[in-house]
Amino acid sequence: MRFINLLLIFFISPLIYAADGFDFEKTKTAPELRDAYINLNNRYEFCMDQRKRQLKPIKNAWLASLSKKDKGFVLMKLDDIAFNRCVKAETTIFNDTLVKYTIETQNFEAIETWVELNKPFRPEESQAALKKLDQNEIEKLSHYPQLYAPFKVMEAAKIVTK
Numbered sequence: 134m135r136f137i138n139l140l141l142i143f144f145i146s147p148l149i150y151a152a153d154g155f156d157f158e159k160t161k162t163a164p165e166l167r168d169a170y171i172n173l174n175n176r177y178e179f180c181m182d183q184r185k186r187q188l189k190p191i192k193n194a195w196l197a198s199l200s201k202k203d204k205g206f207v208l209m210k211l212d213d214i215a216f217n218r219c220v221k222a223e224t225t226i227f228n229d230t231l232v233k234y235t236i237e238t239q240n241f242e243a244i245e246t247w248v249e250l251n252k253p254f255r256p257e258e259s260q261a262a263l264k265k266l267d268q269n270e271i272e273k274l275s276h277y278p279q280l281y282a283p284f285k286v287m288e289a290a291k292i293v294t295k
Contacts, residue, residue: 162234169230173223180219183283190292191279195270197295204293206262207271208286214275216283 160166196204217224228247235244263271274280280289 160234160237162230162237166227166230166234169223169227173220173227176220176223180216180283183219184285186282186284188279188284188289188292190294191277191289192294193274193277194295195267196274197293199266201290203262203266204290205286206259207266207274208289209259210263210271211275211280212284212286212289215281218281219283 196207199207231244231247235241
C-alpha cells in the first residue's frame, strides 16, 4: 500500500505543480494557459477523488488466475489507463496551449519541464511482467465499468473473483 501511495505521489504531484513556474502574465497566450492549467489541476483532483469510490467485485477468470504479483502489475496498469482516460481532455488542451505559449515566447523552459515531468516511470520488473501477459485481456479489462475510472489498486486486488 505504501508503495502505491509513493507511486501516486511520484506520478501525480509533478503534473499538478508543473505549471507553477510559468509566467502567465507576459504573453497573449498567458490567460489561456493559466485557465488550461487551472482546469487540468481541477480535473486531476476530481480523478484522484474517483479512487475513493467503493468497487464492486471484479469477476474475471483471467485476472483471478494470475499470480498476486502479476495481478498487481495488471491492476496498476489498468489504474494508469483509467487515470489517463480521466484527464485526457484537459491534458490535451493544456498541451496544445503550452505549445502555443512556447511558439509565442520562444521560451522552451516550460515545455521542457512539462516533458521531463511526464516521462513515464516504469520499473523494468513491471514492464517485463506486463509484456508477458495477454494485452488483449488487459484492454478488455480497461473497459470494465468498475475499472473504467481511477480506482484503489490494493482494494481492487482484494475483490477479484472468477
